Amino acid sequence: MQLSQNNFLKFLIQSEPGKPAIANGLRSVVVLGIPMLVGHLIDQKDGGLFFGLVAYLVNLANVGGPYQSRAKAIAIATFGIAISVFVGTLVGGIPALAVVLTFFWGLGSGLALLYGSAGINVGLVVCLAFIVTSAQPGSSGVAMMSALFCVVAGGWGAFISLFMWPFRPDRPLQNDTAECFWALETYLQAYEGQVATTATILPIRTALDTARTSVGTARIGSSAPSWLDGQLLVLIQDGDRLLGSSIALTEILATHFTPPKNPIVGQLIDDALAQLAIVLRSIGKVITGKSSSIDFGELHRIKEALTAQQLTTVSPKTDDIDRVALNQLVLTIAKLIEQLEYTAVSARSLTDNRRQSDRNTIDLLPLITAEQPSFVSLLTENFTLSSAIFRHALRLGFSLSLGVALSKIANLPMGYWIPIAIILGLRTNFGSTFQRFVQRIGGNVLGAVLATIIVATISSRPILDIIILLVVFFGIALTKIRYGYAVVCLSMFVLLVSDFSHPLGWEFAGFRVLNTFIGAGIALGSHYLFRSDCERHPLPTQLATALRADRQYFSDVMAVYQGAHEYDATIARQRRQTGLAIGNAHTSFQGLLLAPRMRPGSVEPVMTLLVYMERFAGAMTVLAV
Numbered sequence: 135m136q137l138s139q140n141n142f143l144k145f146l147i148q149s150e151p152g153k154p155a156i157a158n159g160l161r162s163v164v165v166l167g168i169p170m171l172v173g174h175l176i177d178q179k180d181g182g183l184f185f186g187l188v189a190y191l192v193n194l195a196n197v198g199g200p201y202q203s204r205a206k207a208i209a210i211a212t213f214g215i216a217i218s219v220f221v222g223t224l225v226g227g228i229p230a231l232a233v234v235l236t237f238f239w240g241l242g243s244g245l246a247l248l249y250g251s252a253g254i255n256v257g258l259v260v261c262l263a264f265i266v267t268s269a270q271p272g273s274s275g276v277a278m279m280s281a282l283f284c285v286v287a288g289g290w291g292a293f294i295s296l297f298m299w300p301f302r303p304d305r306p307l308q309n310d311t312a313e314c315f316w317a318l319e320t321y322l323q324a325y326e327g328q329v330a331t332t333a334t335i336l337p338i339r340t341a342l343d344t345a346r347t348s349v350g351t352a353r354i355g356s357s358a359p360s361w362l363d364g365q366l367l368v369l370i371q372d373g374d375r376l377l378g379s380s381i382a383l384t385e386i387l388a389t390h391f392t393p394p395k396n397p398i399v400g401q402l403i404d405d406a407l408a409q410l411a412i413v414l415r416s417i418g419k420v421i422t423g424k425s426s427s428i429d430f431g432e433l434h435r436i437k438e439a440l441t442a443q444q445l446t447t448v449s450p451k452t453d454d455i456d457r458v459a460l461n462q463l464v465l466t467i468a469k470l471i472e473q474l475e476y477t478a479v480s481a482r483s484l485t486d487n488r489r490q491s492d493r494n495t496i497d498l499l500p501l502i503t504a505e506q507p508s509f510v511s512l513l514t515e516n517f518t519l520s521s522a523i524f525r526h527a528l529r530l531g532f533s534l535s536l537g538v539a540l541s542k543i544a545n546l547p548m549g550y551w552i553p554i555a556i557i558l559g560l561r562t563n564f565g566s567t568f569q570r571f572v573q574r575i576g577g578n579v580l581g582a583v584l585a586t587i588i589v590a591t592i593s594s595r596p597i598l599d600i601i602i603l604l605v606v607f608f609g610i611a612l613t614k615i616r617y618g619y620a621v622v623c624l625s626m627f628v629l630l631v632s633d634f635s636h637p638l639g640w641e642f643a644g645f646r647v648l649n650t651f652i653g654a655g656i657a658l659g660s661h662y663l664f665r666s667d668c669e670r671h672p673l674p675t676q677l678a679t680a681l682r683a684d685r686q687y688f689s690d691v692m693a694v695y696q697g698a699h700e701y702d703a704t705i706a707r708q709r710r711q712t713g714l715a716i717g718n719a720h721t722s723f724q725g726l727l728l729a730p731r732m733r734p735g736s737v738e739p740v741m742t743l744l745v746y747m748e749r750f751a752g753a754m755t756v757l758a759v
Contacts, residue, residue: 159611161196163603165189165294169287170599183631185287190606191215191259192291195252203348207252208295212288214260220281222264226271229542233535236553239264240534243557244527245513261534261557268538269550305422308484310345311366312418314373315477317341318380319414322407325384338377339713345370365484369421372477374706376414379470382756386466390459399443399460406436406467413474420481428478433471440464530560533660537653547645555653560661573618578650581625589630602630676719677743683708683715684750691758705758712751719744 166186173182195211196204218239225231239261246257267280317338324334345366387403394400409432419426444460517524534553541549592598609623629646687708693699 156611158193158196159607159609161193161294162190162610163607165193165291166606167599167603169290170602174595174599185283185290187631188215188263188284188287189291189294191263192288193295194259195255196295203252204295205292207256208288208292211256211259212285212292214256215263215288216281216284218260218264219267219284220277222267223270223272223277223280224274226268229539232268232542233539236265236268236538237531237535240531240557241527244530245523247523247526248513258557262554265534265538265553265557266550269541307345307348307362307366308422310341310348311369311373312421313341314338314345314370315376315414315418315421318373318376319411319418322380322384322411322414325387325407335377335381335713339710342370342374342377343710345373362484365480368480369477372473372480374710376470376473376477378706378709378755378758379466379473380410381752383463383466383470385752385756386459386463390456391463395456396443399440402436402439402443403463406433406440409433409436410470410474413478417474417478417481420478421484423484428481430471430475430478433467433474437464437467437471440467526560529660530557533560533656536660537656540652540656541649546649548649551646551649552653552656555650556657559654560657573621575647575651575654577618577621578625578647581622582629582644582647584622585626585629588626598630602627605630673719676715680712680715680719680747683712684747684754687712687751687754691754695757701758709751709755709758712754716744716747716751719747 166189169182169186169189170179171182173179173185176182192208192211192215195207221235222232225235243257243261246253249256263284272280317340321334321338391399391403394403413428413430413433416426416428420428440460441464444457444464519525533556537553537556538550540546541552546552588601589598592601605623605626609620609627612623613620625646687705690699690705690708694701694705
């Protein structure tokens with residue numbers, strides 16, 4: 135498939151869904167701004183800047199979630215940065231050794247992808263610390279003092295990360311649980327007469343898995359399960375059941391009521407979807423501790439009206455399939471109402487601290503914590519060339535080593551920006567890497583121009599400091615949703631803080647852009663040239679895995695109908711695995727569409743197969759419900 139010119143431009147500058155990370159931006163400003171201010175007051179500008187930058191990197195490891203997870207990530211980032219600064223300072227004067235160790239630091243940063251968003255950020259900041267300090271060698275005394283300085287600065291960053299977050303240890307768990315119901319609300323609101331697809335279901339599955347992981351992590355290390363954790367587990371399980379019923383509802387609507395033959399039934403369906411979304415939104419608010427009324431009166435009225443339509447539409451001319459479909463619709467909505475009422479009781483119990491004695495919450499813990507791979511096992515299982523993450527880690531380590539070697543051989547000014555551009559731009563698939571390549575080049579050029587103009591026209595240091603903090607705020611706040619704009623801000627930040635020790639001019643900015651271009655080019659080239667046959671064509675493997683998951687899901691559901699197996703958590707787990715497998719295949723397919731080379735003839739068959747796998751999984755969910 136060839137990308138049109140308009141689609142190509144949209145691909146390069148597209149934004150991601152979500153909201154600006156205001157809290158992260160504010161934390162970054164405080165973490166960096168206060169040390170800079172103190173450095174100005176005591177006439178230690180460079181020391182204040184270094185202290186603030188280390189704390190700023192540590193703050194990047196705070197990706198949210200349970201406090202235990204965030205504290206662990208921040209601690210690992212702090213000591214990882216300290217070790218990287220110590221080793222990087224010592225080996226910086228030995229180019230060959232610096233190149234070799236850069237490979238291993240890059241390998242570790244790539245493997246950190248195995249441990250989620252926290253692992254990604256920790257691996258990134260630790261590797262960045264090594265890259266920067268290895269470009270500025272020093273003695274063992276300097277290395278030791280710098281490492282200790284990093285530990286203190288990391289403590290400052292950790293303190294701010296916790297201080298600027300409300301002291302409610304359970305709030306992240308409640309928010310993650312509420313996201314499950316808000317994702318369901320979004321799914322029902324967005325229904326437009328089509329069957330459930332991976333794109334619409336995957337956010338709900340992701341929210342459910344995130345909530346499970348959060349509660350399971352909070353449980354680890356506790357001497358006994360807490361009542362709150364148990365209630366949240368109940369709510370998460372309720373959300374999983376509601377997902378199945380919601381898919382069943384939309385499958386029935388898409389199959390038999392698109393468009394509805396009876397206008398009255400059509401209006402009642404629209405009203406039911408709207409009211410279900412309202413109730414889900416209210417349940418989520420109650421879970422987070424906000425005041426919200428959960429009213430089922432309108433839903434019961436709609437159910438009664440649909441029941442009345444069953445009686446009025448029965449006639450010799452009524453098609454048997456239509457009667458069965460309307461009956462199934464009424465039963466499904468009634469089941470959803472019953473499940474929501476049950477869920478509302480559990481949600482309200484979080485506020486009034488009333489135990490639900492008719493539920494065994496502790497027995498649900500194995501569903502969350504079972505079969506969670508350990509840190510070591512997860513690493514060893516992926517330490518093979520058949521692992522895409524391991525191949526990415528090898529590619530990252532090789533590219534970083536090449537970038538460091540090139541910068542030292544050519545003796546380029548600010549040469550460390552070559553490996554920095556590599557680690558920031560290299561992604562696991564070629565499409566994303568190419569997108570980052572263009573965004574970083576364009577953002578750095580524009581950022582360099584703006585920073586040079588600002589320094590040339592503004593001589594007041596306090597005003598420049600304010601501008602620095604502003605671009606830091608917007609750079610962090612926009613990183614996840616508008617990466618290209620964030621690059622402009624962060625490029626300005628780097629050049630403005632560099633003006634502390636270097637006179638910022640067009641030549642200096644030009645070297646910054648040149649090194650970024652070289653680094654981004656290495657990242658792009660290594661991804662394009664050094665891919666295995668399996669990685670060049672990952673989609674067939676993903677499709678085969680999805681088909682096997684579909685088959686297993688079918689077997690599990692049919693075993694219940696045949697009386698060979700009871701309905702239990704195995705089916706719910708297989709439903710999640712099937713959805714994720716189809717989502718992985720869809721992601722691989724999307725990555726191929728983003729690549730510059732894509733054969734048009736291979737698009738339609740894959741799209742057809744994905745659509746039918748999604749519909750088959752949806753049909754199995756209807757049978758399971």
